[in-house]
Amino acid sequence: MNSNPANTTNPNGSGATGEGVSAAVPAAASPTFSPLYQQIKGLITQSLESGEWKPGEIIPSEVELAARYKVSQGTVRKAIDELAADNLLVRRQGKGTFVATHNEDRAQFRFLRLLADDGAEHPHVSRLLECRRLRASADIARQLDLKPADPVVLIKRLLQFDGEVTVLDEIWLPGAVFRGLTLERLSEYKGPLYAMFETEFGTRMIRATEKIRAVAAEPTVADLLRVPAGFPLLSVERVSYTYGDRPVEVRRGWYVTTGYYYQNDLS
Amino acid sequence: MNSNPANTTNPNGSGATGEGVSAAVPAAASPTFSPLYQQIKGLITQSLESGEWKPGEIIPSEVELAARYKVSQGTVRKAIDELAADNLLVRRQGKGTFVATHNEDRAQFRFLRLLADDGAEHPHVSRLLECRRLRASADIARQLDLKPADPVVLIKRLLQFDGEVTVLDEIWLPGAVFRGLTLERLSEYKGPLYAMFETEFGTRMIRATEKIRAVAAEPTVADLLRVPAGFPLLSVERVSYTYGDRPVEVRRGWYVTTGYYYQNDLS
């Protein structure tokens, strides 16, 4: 690369044409500088998003990708390193690099960090209450980046830990993405919700933000969770994002934290 | 390094004698294999822990460290990369690498993730209630890795956001480490608690774990927080760790989440 004669300025970005980084000298003076490995990272992300490599599948080896993008293996490595750190890819020494998935991993705990008081990670079972299609409220529309009154799907469910009702979830999804999602289909599917979204609707949840509060249980909620009205509950408002930081889920959860706690690590 | 004639096996670890990695060929077949850069990371961590480089100070350049440890710059780089990812070091392009500190950064929010409903990060002021020395209960002793009845310091304080009382904290510290910590000294110090611990007691908080629950305010707590008894509060039980994963603080907090929320990012 260093001997590339076409060594004019490389105002970045422009070099991402899909099948090889074009005018890509290591770097060049420019107000908006983006290193090569970041461009490679973008190209790989595109392939992930487009479904060229699906969750659980292996992606081409570093050597192959280096040849494909016409960069050194080290540059591909750095791109993959970051994608692995972002939980988009999983490296396995001796085997290859794989697209991360909600299906196999122990990715369960990653999005529901509820532990028993003894620190154990108990399994839970879901009990579906309803699944309706309706029009987005202004609030939900804003959070899902939709227009008000756009179609959305609303799911309500309970989670039981050791038979105890512990979590009530209300989940809003963009109707356009989740066509054909019915209560029946939900109840047929075995495994985590996010695994289903990924497998059945091609939408992979990448990251989420949560707003956590303590609230008093309202009568209807208290009823479902089998606690007295006014009982202190953990309120968890989550927005989940997929590729490109596009929001694809709003979730409002109420957790009974008697015997269980929400685990968080600050580092 | 590859031409090192002393090319016997390197059962790792042994090569860390303080002033250069001794028998350190890139690697060697061995059941407990640890790469060179991990050993370098350990040596750097030792220098941080021993106070050779203090919080806020600059550490030697990558080239200098490479010479000191007799490895390539790339290997030092990888060690520093991880330490920076762990928030022990901070890299600044063109200037150097610095020891992280609770004094300057915006490290405030890192350990108190309370935001106003509008998402703004409001400043807060602390109002000290008391600072006593007493003997550790069995529970506190266990969490601080002390023997029961060992001396501990207990601090109680309130935090006000925009003048509103929002947080009540009870903080337990090992008495042996925090000698001479008095309410007067606490009240004199300007800035975050962790900054004081770092500056005045040489103890730097590296990471923490939190257990979060919703609880009903008990009368004494409710009084201090100016809410009715039974009011739903966020209960946050934190254990903080310093170098070597040694626990050095147990903190029990009660948060009023009216107008504020605890922000958490899942990724």
Added chain:
DNA sequence: TAGTGGTCTAGACCACACG
């Protein structure tokens, strides 16, 4: 034995900060 990711090296050059 072959292929993959993981480590280590050495050298070149770029971007940034500061005198």
Added chain:
DNA sequence: GTGTGGTCTAGACCACTAT
């Protein structure tokens, strides 16, 4: 300009997995 971290390359070898 000088020094720092940041990027990129090329090549060697190690560790792990599968065949």
